[in-house]
Amino acid sequence: MEDVSTVSSAFTVSPGSPAAPARRAAYDCDVLVVGGGIVGLAAAYALTRLRPGLKVVVLEKEPGPARHQTGRNSGVIHSGVYYRPGSLKARFAVRGAAETVKFCAEHGIPHRITGKLIVATERAELPRLHALVQRGRKNGIPVRELGPAQIIEYEPHVRGLAAIHVGTTGVCDFGAVAAELARLVSAAGGEVRCGAEVAAVDRRPGLGVAVRTAAGAVVRARAMVNCAGLHCDRVAALAGDVPPVRIVPFRGEYHELAPERAGLVRGLVYPVPDPAFPFLGVHLTRGVDGSVHLGPNAVPALAREGYGRGTLRPRELAGTLAWPGTWRVARRHWRYGAGELRRSLSKTAFTEAVRRLLPEVDAADLRPAPSGVRAQAVGPDGALVDDFLITGGPHTVHVLNAPSPAATAALPIGREVARRALAELDAAVR
Structure with a gap:
């Protein structure tokens, strides 16, 4: 970690300003989003919409x-x-799903409302499935x-003892959504510096x-928004x-069905999740391009951008x-982790x-697919932070936990972050 004193001279003070609170810096922007x-682009977009100019x-x-999560x-x-x-x-996902679909439709971004099945394959899962029904209805779904x-x-081609169908679930190209947000920020007079x-x-x-x-460039801002993910x-x-959590990276490993077998899945199929974990288990996803992804499996990554098994940053x-x-x-979840490592x-x-969900497949039907890394916030007590976590300090707003469904919820999260900034x-100025 570098010494922050290396940018201490970045602020220029107006001549003759006697008291620190009255001093003014020469700013390059009002809000800097990292x-x-x-999520960062949605926050920047919301800032330009909430306060034009x-x-x-x-x-x-x-x-x-959009190169990472x-x-x-x-x-x-x-x-x-x-x-x-x-x-x-719950609040941001429900709102964000509708807004994402509307945004995609307005800007010509590929998307489909496919619906989703959550399938119980064992009798022990039936009470958890019923609890999901109650939770979904409480959330207005x-x-x-x-x-x-x-x-x-x-x-x-899917088999199970029981299931629930959620009609509002769909798929889209979130990379294209992020690119469009970047374009809209620039069109509103902002800058996206890569x-x-x-x-x-x-x-x-x-x-x-x-x-x-x-690279040595200095950017001065009245406030900073930290959406640095991993x-x-x-x-x-x-x-x-002092962040109350630490990011512990988990690699999500995917496979893809062979193209000639992609017809086995029409939409989205999920197992019944274990509520003790923030991961949803290996599921089946037919994407906007018609390919079917299987996964993810979740294992600890050896680097924050550890997309490959051999990627290690000591x-x-x-x-x-x-x-x-x-x-x-x-210590708390070693048994679950052992199962993930085995897979x-x-x-x-x-x-x-x-x-378990799709009995007709065998190992020959699976092809390796690119992995992702989840930025999972973990408390000092070992608690896996389940909800979005947004904190702040003077002149700063920090988004410290925004895993799935953050992409779905990006537009309402962005507005919340923008309001705080x-x-x-x-x-x-008061």
Whole structure:
């Protein structure tokens, strides 16, 4: 982590200003957004809509937007059926699903409303399935209960004891959504600067925030929004805030059905999730291009961008292992983790998980597909943070947990983050 004093001279003070609170810096923008994933771009978009004329700059370390979680997921527009009523996830997912569909339709982005089956394959799962029905209805989501014969009407090749059908679920190209948000931010007078990795942050009460990039450029802003995803806790620490959580990366491993077997799946098929974990289990997703993805399997990654099994960054791994919550997660959930690791190392074991829902497939039908990495926030007590987590400090707003369904919920999350950033701006001038 670099010394924030390296940008201490970034603020220029007006001559003759006697008191610190009255000093004014020369700003390059009003709000600086760190992170060009879908949440950061949605926040920037919301800022330009809520306060036209506001100068917004987005810094993205990659050559283009949506290179990490946004562009490496299954593309599902989640309905909100899984999430605790009243939680940010529930409220934002339900609202975000409708807004995402509308946004895609208005901007010509590929999307389909396919509906989703959540299928119980064992009697022990039936109480959990019924609980999902109740939760979905409390969240205002239309849910239909199905028996075995009705399952086949929706998905002829899927087998189960019972299921629920969620009609508001769909798929889209979230990378295209992020690219369109970036275009709209630029059209509104903002900037999206790619290849700009944040190396240091200097925050001065009453003055704002100055950020230095790895290339040496300095950007001065009245407020900063941290949507750095896999690196959000580190950016918060650079700003001088102490994040209450640490990002522990989990690699999500996917396979794809061979093209000649893709017709086995019409839409989306999920197992009944275990409520003790934030992962939904190996599921079947027919994407907007007609391909069928299987997964993800979730295993610890050895780097924050550890998309391959052999990707290891010793300093990042050491930081993960130094966090006490990491070891407490491992002790609490080792049995679940062992099953995930087995499915990671054995294609046969992964196929077994798929066959629970889709009995006709075998290992020869599966093809390797690109992996993703989930930025999972973990507390010091080992708790896996289940809801979205947004915190802040003077001149800063930090999005510290925004895993799935963050892509679905990006537009309402972006508005919430934008409102908090504008509140910081307004407080600074009072």
